[in-house]
Amino acid sequence: MSLVTSSGYAHVRLTVTDIERSVAFYDRVFGWDKAVDAREHQGEPGLEEAPEKFYGGVVYQTPQGSLFGLRPVGSQPFRSDVTGLDHVSFAVASRADLDAAAQALGDSGIPHGEIIELADAGIAILSFQDPDDVNLELTSPLD
Incomplete structure (x- = not known):
């Protein structure tokens, strides 16, 4: 018996190095509606610790009902061969x-x-x- 009963994931958020470039890409590829667009908070002090401002990112509403987010974090390159995604x-x-x-x-x-x-x-x-x-x-x- 499982510890938690879940119907699946609610959202996934990727960290990205350039929010504008990533939004342009995901808009072009999928064209999903934005549920949240918090890019106007870019440059505000403390944004890295502000989940209520969605860290200055964007959250898409997928047709399936789940959410897909992008969070700007700077210049660390993505690596699929380390723990994480x-x-x-x-x-x-x-x-x-x-x-x-x-x-x-x-x-x-x-x-x-x-x-x-x-x-x-x-x-x-x-x-x-x-x-x-x-x-x-x-x-x-x-x-």
Whole structure:
């Protein structure tokens, strides 16, 4: 028996080196509505300790209902090979949607990998990097 009953995650927030560059990228790729845009607080004293000001970041509302946030933190580069985050995967409805996403990313000049089918998991994935080199995936069921 589990200790906690949860229906899944409520939000994920990535730390980013350049909030404007990251917002432009995520706006372009996903086009989600912003639930919170606290960039006007940039430069305020104590912002690094101000969760009520969302650390001067942006929080997107995903169509799924969860939240996806960006928090500016400075110049430390992302590394997937240290403790913390490895990648973030976003769902698409079908393999056809995954194929269309690969085409759209390529047409927009966003480098990406090949679509990989993971039959044991029943999914196909497409990987690409955000401006801070965070690995992003799009994941579809195998049709």
